[in-house]
Amino acid sequence: MNSCFPIASVVIKELYRRKDFYVLFILTVLITLLFGSVNFFNDDRIARYLKDLCLLLIWIASLVIAVTTTARQIPAERESRTIFPLLAKPVGRGELIAGKFLGCWAACGLSLIVFYFFFGVISASREHTLHWAMYFQAMWLHWICLGIVVAMVLLGSIVFTAPSSNATICLIVIIGIMFAGGHLNGIAIQMRGARGTFVYAIYYLIPHLEWYNDVRDLVVHDWPSIDWLIWAGATVYGLFYSAFLLCITWLLFRRKSLTL
Amino acid sequence: MNSVVEIQDLRVEFPNRDLGRGRGSKVAVDGLNLRVNAGEVFGFLGPNGAGKTTTMNVLLGFVNATSGSASIFGVNVRQPIARKRIGYLPELTYYYKFLNTEELLRFYARIFRIPRHESEQRIDSVLKLVELESARKRLIKTYSKGMQQRVGLAQALINNPDLLILDEPTSGLDPLGRMKVRQIIQRLKEEGKTVFFSSHELGEVETVCDRVAILHEGKLRVEGPVAALVQQYQCDLEHVFLKIVGYQSNPPT
Amino acid sequence: MIRYFAAFLLTVCFTLATVLEAPFQRMRPTDNSSSGFLIALMGDSRRMFANHFFAEADAYFHSGFYPTIFDHAKPEGASHLKEGPEKPGHEDHDESFLGPPKDWIDAFGRHFYPNIHTHLSNGNEREILPWLKLSAEMDPSRIETYVTAAYWLRSTLNKPAEAEEFLREGLRANPDSYEILLELGRIYLYNKKDPRVARNIWVLARQKWEKRDKAGDNSDERHAYEEIIGETLVADRDLKDLKAQEADLEELIRISPSKGTLEPQLEDVKTKLAAQNK
Numbered sequence: 001m002n003s004c005f006p007i008a009s010v011v012i013k014e015l016y017r018r019k020d021f022y023v024l025f026i027l028t029v030l031i032t033l034l035f036g037s038v039n040f041f042n043d044d045r046i047a048r049y050l051k052d053l054c055l056l057l058i059w060i061a062s063l064v065i066a067v068t069t070t071a072r073q074i075p076a077e078r079e080s081r082t083i084f085p086l087l088a089k090p091v092g093r094g095e096l097i098a099g100k101f102l103g104c105w106a107a108c109g110l111s112l113i114v115f116y117f118f119f120g121v122i123s124a125s126r127e128h129t130l131h132w133a134m135y136f137q138a139m140w141l142h143w144i145c146l147g148i149v150v151a152m153v154l155l156g157s158i159v160f161t162a163p164s165s166n167a168t169i170c171l172i173v174i175i176g177i178m179f180a181g182g183h184l185n186g187i188a189i190q191m192r193g194a195r196g197t198f199v200y201a202i203y204y205l206i207p208h209l210e211w212y213n214d215v216r217d218l219v220v221h222d223w224p225s226i227d228w229l230i231w232a233g234a235t236v237y238g239l240f241y242s243a244f245l246l247c248i249t250w251l252l253f254r255r256k257s258l259t260l
Numbered sequence: 261m262n263s264v265v266e267i268q269d270l271r272v273e274f275p276n277r278d279l280g281r282g283r284g285s286k287v288a289v290d291g292l293n294l295r296v297n298a299g300e301v302f303g304f305l306g307p308n309g310a311g312k313t314t315t316m317n318v319l320l321g322f323v324n325a326t327s328g329s330a331s332i333f334g335v336n337v338r339q340p341i342a343r344k345r346i347g348y349l350p351e352l353t354y355y356y357k358f359l360n361t362e363e364l365l366r367f368y369a370r371i372f373r374i375p376r377h378e379s380e381q382r383i384d385s386v387l388k389l390v391e392l393e394s395a396r397k398r399l400i401k402t403y404s405k406g407m408q409q410r411v412g413l414a415q416a417l418i419n420n421p422d423l424l425i426l427d428e429p430t431s432g433l434d435p436l437g438r439m440k441v442r443q444i445i446q447r448l449k450e451e452g453k454t455v456f457f458s459s460h461e462l463g464e465v466e467t468v469c470d471r472v473a474i475l476h477e478g479k480l481r482v483e484g485p486v487a488a489l490v491q492q493y494q495c496d497l498e499h500v501f502l503k504i505v506g507y508q509s510n511p512p513t
Numbered sequence: 514m515i516r517y518f519a520a521f522l523l524t525v526c527f528t529l530a531t532v533l534e535a536p537f538q539r540m541r542p543t544d545n546s547s548s549g550f551l552i553a554l555m556g557d558s559r560r561m562f563a564n565h566f567f568a569e570a571d572a573y574f575h576s577g578f579y580p581t582i583f584d585h586a587k588p589e590g591a592s593h594l595k596e597g598p599e600k601p602g603h604e605d606h607d608e609s610f611l612g613p614p615k616d617w618i619d620a621f622g623r624h625f626y627p628n629i630h631t632h633l634s635n636g637n638e639r640e641i642l643p644w645l646k647l648s649a650e651m652d653p654s655r656i657e658t659y660v661t662a663a664y665w666l667r668s669t670l671n672k673p674a675e676a677e678e679f680l681r682e683g684l685r686a687n688p689d690s691y692e693i694l695l696e697l698g699r700i701y702l703y704n705k706k707d708p709r710v711a712r713n714i715w716v717l718a719r720q721k722w723e724k725r726d727k728a729g730d731n732s733d734e735r736h737a738y739e740e741i742i743g744e745t746l747v748a749d750r751d752l753k754d755l756k757a758q759e760a761d762l763e764e765l766i767r768i769s770p771s772k773g774t775l776e777p778q779l780e781d782v783k784t785k786l787a788a789q790n791k
Contacts, residue, residue: 002373003371005370006367006370006371007371009367009370010356010359010367013358013359013363014356014358017358018358038643040642040643040646041639041642041646041662041666041670041672041675041679042672042675043639043642043670043672043675045636045639046639046640046642046643047640048573048640049573049640049643049644080353080354080355080356081350081351081352081353081354082353082354082355082356084320084322084348084350084353085348085349085350085353085368085412085415085416086371087320087321087322088320088321088322088343088346088348088350088425089343089348089368089371089372089419090340090341090343090344090371090372091340091371092340141625180583182618182619182622183581183583185615185616185618185619186583186615187583189615203618204618208618208622210622211621211622211625212625214622214625214626215625215626217577217626217627218577218625218626218627220577221573221576221577221627222576223576223577223627226624226625227624230621230624230625233621234621234625257274257322257323258317258322258323
């Protein structure tokens with residue numbers, strides 16, 4: 001498994017040598033500052049709308065970084081043929097998958113640190129206080145969520161040939177889950193019968209990314225931090241789901257011919 | 261003599277779904293038996309589609325054999341450990357654009373778990389060998405095709421391998437680039453390395469190889485020392501090759 | 514060649530811009546509405562955004578405890594943005610739209626979003642203002658937006674000047690709105706302590722209401738009329754104008770269902786008026 005770390009380090013290098021991250025970060029900063037400069041009824045203590053907007057932009061940027069960075073990893077290795085000299089070394093396919101996952105996930109984590117630091121600055125400048133525990137929990141759970149996203153996109157990159165179609169399909173699925181995933185049970189109950197059972201099965205099967213996304217509301221509206229046991233539960237759920245998706249990815253990739 | 265590469269009754273068949281067209285399957289390699297001895301330069305020849313790259317892909321674990329077996333240093337090629345002592349140069353590879361050569365080689369050295377101080381020495385040594393010392397800090401995306409091919413050679417040599425597998429190492433290079441690659445192979449031979457390479461450049465094969473094997477339509481047609489083949493067929497290697505693949509030249513009318 | 518083509522494209526763009534400028538200017542409304550550009554750009558879809566932003570303000574008022582489109586019911590007393598200070602006992606575990614958890618995923622997921630019914634207080638009501646401002650920008654004809662924002666600005670945030678400015682902005686877009694005039698009068702009476710101006714505004718509000726009533730547009734807005742007369746009565750009390758108070762009370766008794774509390778007040782005013790005339 002030691003080969004995972006060099007592979008991961010190349011992915012991280014790729015992130016900070018490409019322009020994607022900088023463009024998204026600068027856009028987030030500019031849009032947040034632009035909205036922050038708007039004067040609403042001469043009240044400079046209004047903070048929540050700005051926190052809301054900033055967090056929304058951070059979520060969008062992080063999803064774009066996670067999906068686009070991950071979607072191109074395996075296809076780019078195959079297209080440029082670097083996968084051949086790499087796998088010609090004592091590197092197993094499982095290690096390649098694990099290394100790519102670790103790299104993308106760590107790259108997302110580093111991006112999140114930068115983004116949340118900016119969020120903390122914006123929040124503190126308005127509210128003159130920092131809710132450390134809540135912000136840490138939000139960032140951590142955001143990162144765990146991105147772990148599931150990265151694993152999902154990595155699986156997609158084995159199934160779909162083109163990175164663009166993989167990225168599009170994964171983004172639609174992720175946004176769909178965040179928007180409606182938690183409500184599928186209600187829909188299933190209304191449907192009843194076989195269709196209801198089918199929807200309920202989907203509800204249990206999908207990764208509940210909406211949990212992690214919902215934390216935004218707690219941060220924006222200054223709710224107290226989540227019970228640490230619940231936080232740990234969400235972390236374990238996310239890690240298990242990522243591991244599950246990675247196992248499927250490995251099973252598919254293990255048998256896949258690289259030459260055709 | 262110790263055999264480094266051993267292939268027995270190798271058969272590789274690509275099923276229909278992999279080819280993505282028509283019915284039936286394609287036999288890429290059929291009943292191949294081959295042995296490469298330690299310290300020799302072995303030329304693997306054949307026209308396009310003969311099964312050379314497929315055989316190499318089996319040796320490297322990229323493709324699973326339908327039947328038969330292949331081993332490197334006595335270890336089944338399906339085991340990643342079999343690749344510990346080999347260096348591989350694929351045909352036409354575009355290495356990570358966002359890295360420079362030094363970083364690329366350091367990355368591959370880390371995969372082999374070469375200690376840091378040793379890897380720095382290896383990087384210096386291979387960069388000197390492939391004459392890329394002056395460009396070591398430049399991003400690979402700024403390199404010419406010939407330089408990229410030399411980066412490929414450098415990465416193949418980073419672990420000081422005992423066996424080098426080179427897939428058309430001079431493909432797409434200008435005469436100067438080809439000469440440089442040839443010189444590198446000669447030096448490796450002098451160092452006692454085993455080199456297994458495929459090429460279409462028969463003149464260069466004749467110059468550097470100890471033994472050759474000619475493959476046609478997935479089957480091994482001939483194998484032996486270059487000098488012996490030339491003597492047997494009473495012509496140069498190019499004509500030997502053409503005779504074996506069944507090429508009939510029409511005299512000008 | 515490419516340079517010539519680029520120059521040609523630039524010329525085409527410039528020409529198009531000059532040609533399109535005139536129709537664009539004609540499309541712009543002639544009133545002073547700040548949303549003229551938005552109207553031209555977004556058309557009627559801006560009303561949808563305005564409604565969304567108003568709902569967002571309501572969600573903020575509940576600190577994020579708000580139903581999604583999947584939750585068919587609205588929280589108890591939907592959109593009670595203008596309900597005033599929080600009633601005791603209101604802040605409790607209200608699961609009116611959530612219902613009991615359906616499964617473990619639902620139960621576990623409830624830890625990650627606001628699941629307690631609360632209202633903003635202690636000046637935090639300011640957090641709803643950006644959404645109300647945006648809602649007004651999107652749809653200047655949405656009177657409720659101006660009234661709600663002004664209510665919080667004047668009542669808890671101590672910003673009567675800003676409230677008045679916003680209401681006047683609303684009044685320019687809705688010159689016939691008695692609702693905005695009613696709220697504007699309150700600023701003059703309760704914040705600026707100027708009952709005379711407040712009274713004049715409410716007289717105008719009453720005229721606007723009656724005008725709309727005659728047109729048959731606001732048959733269900735009786736309550737607003739009651740409020741206008743009620744507030745006028747308060748101003749008249751401050752002005753110590755017994756004659757006017759008598760007229761206000763008579764009108765209130767005529768329209769109000771709770772005559773019982775008003776009649777003694779009218780008697781009292783009449784007594785004072787008789788004593789004054791002696």
